[in-house]
Amino acid sequence: QVQLVESGGGVVQPGGSLRLSCAASGFTFSSYGMHWVRQAPGKGLEWVTFIRNDGSNKYYADSVKGRFTISRDNSKNTMCLQMDSLRAEDTAVYYCAKSGYCTSTSCLRLPFDNWGQGTLVTVSS
Amino acid sequence: DIVMTQSPDSLAISLGERATINCKSSQSVLYSSNNKNYLAWYQQKPGQPPKLLIYWASTRESGVPDRFSGSGSGTDFTLTISGLQAEDVAVYYCQQYYSTPFTFGPGTKVDIK
Numbered sequence: 107q108v109q110l111v112e113s114g115g116g117v118v119q120p121g122g123s124l125r126l127s128c129a130a131s132g133f134t135f136s137s138y139g140m141h142w143v144r145q146a147p148g149k150g151l152e153w154v155t156f157i158r159n160d161g162s163n164k165y166y167a168d169s170v171k172g173r174f175t176i177s178r179d180n181s182k183n184t185m186c187l188q189m190d191s192l193r194a195e196d197t198a199v200y201y202c203a204k205s206g207y208c209t210s211t212s213c214l215r216l217p218f219d220n221w222g223q224g225t226l227v228t229v230s231s
Numbered sequence: 232d233i234v235m236t237q238s239p240d241s242l243a244i245s246l247g248e249r250a251t252i253n254c255k256s257s258q259s260v261l262y263s264s265n266n267k268n269y270l271a272w273y274q275q276k277p278g279q280p281p282k283l284l285i286y287w288a289s290t291r292e293s294g295v296p297d298r299f300s301g302s303g304s305g306t307d308f309t310l311t312i313s314g315l316q317a318e319d320v321a322v323y324y325c326q327q328y329y330s331t332p333f334t335f336g337p338g339t340k341v342d343i344k
Contacts, residue, residue, distance in 0.1 A: 153333040167332045217271040217286035
């Protein structure tokens with residue numbers, strides 16, 4: 107079955123950096139787009155970023171553009187989120203989520219069908 | 232950006248009764264080329280990640296009980312739980328995946344009366 111396991115969360119000072127990872131198993135990772143979604147404590151869900159199955163296209167929320175970078179290594183079934191210039195408002199549980207099967211015409215606009223358990227990022231001095 | 236709103240914010244329903252959650256998008260999420268609504272519903276139980284229930288506005292995800300159903304088109308959508316069970320206590324979110332940034336509604340909390 108599909109399994110997504112996030113890691114790398116922790117406490118970091120404002121202005122600092124953190125790198126999150128998402129280890130995927132149970133499906134052909136290289137055929138699916140992937141997302142990061144975050145949830146601030148007690149709040150709703152916020153989409154952060156998406157990467158196409160082959161890494162050729164990436165999309166970011168305005169709130170993280172220029173500070174966060176998404177990447178993937180299909181040989182290791184792993185996706186990463188490099189977070190730089192962190193702010194207090196980036197404090198949240200970060201989930202990786204699997205999107206649908208990518209075709210030549212459809213990869214981005216698909217539902218998020220599997221989610222990891224999340225990893226908590228706390229930005230505080 | 233497409234803004235998603237939900238109503239009510241919360242509701243308490245007796246076991247076995249029907250729960251109805253409404254979701255509205257600030258612009259249509261219906262793609263005319265394929266006549267699909269790019270609208271999903273997720274369930275999030277306390278301490279757990281979200282779980283996909285419904286996609287394309289009305290298609291039930293595999294394994295989701297048939298008491299969950301989705302309807303609507305364009306800008307107005309509904310999630311119905313027919314016959315609420317104790318395990319349905321959760322927050323329910325609608326989401327549009329029509330255009331980036333993909334946006335979620337604020338959530339509707341469902342409790343047992």
